[in-house]
Amino acid sequence: xxxxKRAGVSQSTVSLxxxxxxxxxxxxxxxxxxxxxxxxxGYRPNAAARxxxxxxxxxxxxxxxxxxxxxxxxTLRGAQQAARAAGHVVVLIQDDYSGGGGDSAVQxxxxxxxxxxxxFAAKVPRSLREPxxxxxxxxxYEQSRMPFVRLDSEGGxxxxxxxxxxxxxxxxxxxRSSAGGQTFDRRHDxxxxxxxxxxxxxxxxxxxxxxxxxxxxxxVAKELLSRPDRPSAFLCDDDLLAAGMIAAxxxxxxxxxxxxxxxxxxxxxxARLTNPPLTTVRFDPEALGAAxxxxxxxxxxxxRPKNRVLPSELVVRASTAG
Amino acid sequence: xxxxKRAGVSQSTVSLxxxxxxxxxxxxxxxxxxxxxxxxxGYRPNAAARxxxxxxxxxxxxxxxxxxxxxxxxTLRGAQQAARAAGHVVVLIQDDYSGGGGDSAVQxxxxxxxxxxxxFAAKVPRSLREPxxxxxxxxxYEQSRMPFVRLDSEGGxxxxxxxxxxxxxxxxxxxRSSAGGQTFDRRHDxxxxxxxxxxxxxxxxxxxxxxxxxxxxxxVAKELLSRPDRPSAFLCDDDLLAAGMIAAxxxxxxxxxxxxxxxxxxxxxxARLTNPPLTTVRFDPEALGAAxxxxxxxxxxxxRPKNRVLPSELVVRASTAG
DNA sequence: GTACCAGCGTACTACGTATGACGCCGGATC
DNA sequence: GATCCGGCGTCATACGTAGTACGCTGGTAC
Numbered sequence: 263x264x265x266x267k268r269a270g271v272s273q274s275t276v277s278l279x280x281x282x283x284x285x286x287x288x289x290x291x292x293x294x295x296x297x298x299x300x301x302x303x304g305y306r307p308n309a310a311a312r313x314x315x316x317x318x319x320x321x322x323x324x325x326x327x328x329x330x331x332x333x334x335x336x337t338l339r340g341a342q343q344a345a346r347a348a349g350h351v352v353v354l355i356q357d358d359y360s361g362g363g364g365d366s367a368v369q370x371x372x373x374x375x376x377x378x379x380x381x382f383a384a385k386v387p388r389s390l391r392e393p394x395x396x397x398x399x400x401x402x403y404e405q406s407r408m409p410f411v412r413l414d415s416e417g418g419x420x421x422x423x424x425x426x427x428x429x430x431x432x433x434x435x436x437x438r439s440s441a442g443g444q445t446f447d448r449r450h451d452x453x454x455x456x457x458x459x460x461x462x463x464x465x466x467x468x469x470x471x472x473x474x475x476x477x478x479x480x481x482v483a484k485e486l487l488s489r490p491d492r493p494s495a496f497l498c499d500d501d502l503l504a505a506g507m508i509a510a511x512x513x514x515x516x517x518x519x520x521x522x523x524x525x526x527x528x529x530x531x532x533a534r535l536t537n538p539p540l541t542t543v544r545f546d547p548e549a550l551g552a553a554x555x556x557x558x559x560x561x562x563x564x565x566r567p568k569n570r571v572l573p574s575e576l577v578v579r580a581s582t583a584g
Numbered sequence: 585x586x587x588x589k590r591a592g593v594s595q596s597t598v599s600l601x602x603x604x605x606x607x608x609x610x611x612x613x614x615x616x617x618x619x620x621x622x623x624x625x626g627y628r629p630n631a632a633a634r635x636x637x638x639x640x641x642x643x644x645x646x647x648x649x650x651x652x653x654x655x656x657x658x659t660l661r662g663a664q665q666a667a668r669a670a671g672h673v674v675v676l677i678q679d680d681y682s683g684g685g686g687d688s689a690v691q692x693x694x695x696x697x698x699x700x701x702x703x704f705a706a707k708v709p710r711s712l713r714e715p716x717x718x719x720x721x722x723x724x725y726e727q728s729r730m731p732f733v734r735l736d737s738e739g740g741x742x743x744x745x746x747x748x749x750x751x752x753x754x755x756x757x758x759x760r761s762s763a764g765g766q767t768f769d770r771r772h773d774x775x776x777x778x779x780x781x782x783x784x785x786x787x788x789x790x791x792x793x794x795x796x797x798x799x800x801x802x803x804v805a806k807e808l809l810s811r812p813d814r815p816s817a818f819l820c821d822d823d824l825l826a827a828g829m830i831a832a833x834x835x836x837x838x839x840x841x842x843x844x845x846x847x848x849x850x851x852x853x854x855a856r857l858t859n860p861p862l863t864t865v866r867f868d869p870e871a872l873g874a875a876x877x878x879x880x881x882x883x884x885x886x887x888r889p890k891n892r893v894l895p896s897e898l899v900v901r902a903s904t905a906g
Numbered sequence: 907g908t909a910c911c912a913g914c915g916t917a918c919t920a921c922g923t924a925t926g927a928c929g930c931c932g933g934a935t936c
Numbered sequence: 937g938a939t940c941c942g943g944c945g946t947c948a949t950a951c952g953t954a955g956t957a958c959g960c961t962g963g964t965a966c
Binding site (some may be wrong): 308309310311312313314319321326329330334336338339343351354356374375400471477502505506508512527531532533534535537539564 | 630632635636653661666674676777799802824828830853857859
């Protein structure tokens, strides 16, 4: 090792100094000399060798099915900031972990170069195993077998429903995501619970499914808005769906919120761009990402961290008020 | 190594078989036995050891300043598909490579665990160096020092301007991205070139800058739309800006496209959700990502690949027509 | 029968780092 | 003066793989 030669010490000493284990083992003078030599030579430790020897790569993978959803970028950002503070790196892996097997990217990285995984998941297959014994923390999905961090969709839904209720809406439809997954099941359950608590039969309400894209959401929304028993308000599983519904209402000449009120979820940037702007249930994705990393980090240290549920906030705009 | 023991061969033989170098060195019978043993034991080669020994990690990093932009996810998807076909993995790194130095994630990964980098860049600092001698391919930025892949913004802008011209628009404003960078400079230059070619002075047109978020774009758009010398059409650097302008027009009671026509770039999903839907210049981000990976891969093989410029397509919707 | 060869497989080393075991040295203790 | 001890460093090894050089076996050619 060149750095060792230049500093006039052994390779072991260099390793001790640069990995921060110097105190009590190496004098300040020597440590400074090593650091100076390393800087002058532009030395960078080899990550592969370090990972091989130490068994830890100081890197965690964030696995996501679709990186495109705007909500996700902010989750990543939160995880990344938390990771950086702990001296780790987050690498993002786009992968449809279909069944926890195969030669997916996750499997490819699971041995040696990644310490653990954050699964950003609408739904997690029952068959998911911790690949190569690497710990996993699930983001936005709850199950008994694995640690998780998720959003309080129940609370958010309850707040949105209470808001609509206070505006006089009794029959409220549910425009659901066809993506499936716990997130949306929770919203649907909380929606149904509210209706039942106010003497309505959820089964009798107008509901429909659409995907998170304009073509699908507008087409389905048009159909829902054309029903003879159209409700006076719709809870939409996501701002993208809500935007689709508003676009459909505009096309059909239905006034929002006069004839139909619309509520979304997530408070995407898009929520301010629709006409009218969207009332929506906001979450804090950065906090979600940070909490997820912290759980994983605790597990890597051998701990047994507690699962977390993060709160929501209702943002009222013109699609329900005025 | 357990696999070797189980198959009754040496570790060397296992390595030969599993890395595909068996033909001519190992008999089919032995090779099959090794593969069977590996499968039964659920053996996964250690990526760190492999990277250390071979000097290549079969992984490339895609570095991006902000993963949130919808356009980006699709670029990643394209790169990932191309990489998978070549037996590589793409990891995504969110990093503001501010000056090519520091203890950024890029630097942290540059030695040993990543073979090369794709820089998805609005702008690339002059000081950017290939970290640790790892090759870089720039995405959507052109300079003489490094290989690049970019979109034909000139051609796209020319098509959009020709379209507006054919509809009778002579004075055309430019709603510009404050993000800066070559992409937008090219669009601005092509916009100016068109105007000059038709006897207009670009300097005399209405222009303004905004960021890619609703707050900024709507506020600036309102100001532009309120100018006494408001043009009959606006070219917007991005669909997000265009959506902001449409939202602002709606708020101000200005009819789109009757009083002002709006054109965006990228054909984001959002482009179908605005009211009216957006005429926009579409690119193929998947192709961009794939081309970028292919250039990097060629460089890793020691080649000197040619830079590439990918074509555009004008998508006409209601924000300019009828 | 000797020499050679092709086919098949193995021993061994290197990659660059982390770390446990050990060694040296000067000062303090009795 | 012999012993011990704390402070400071170094030696040597191991991590799991790739690849080079070598060795064995049985058949073929002379």
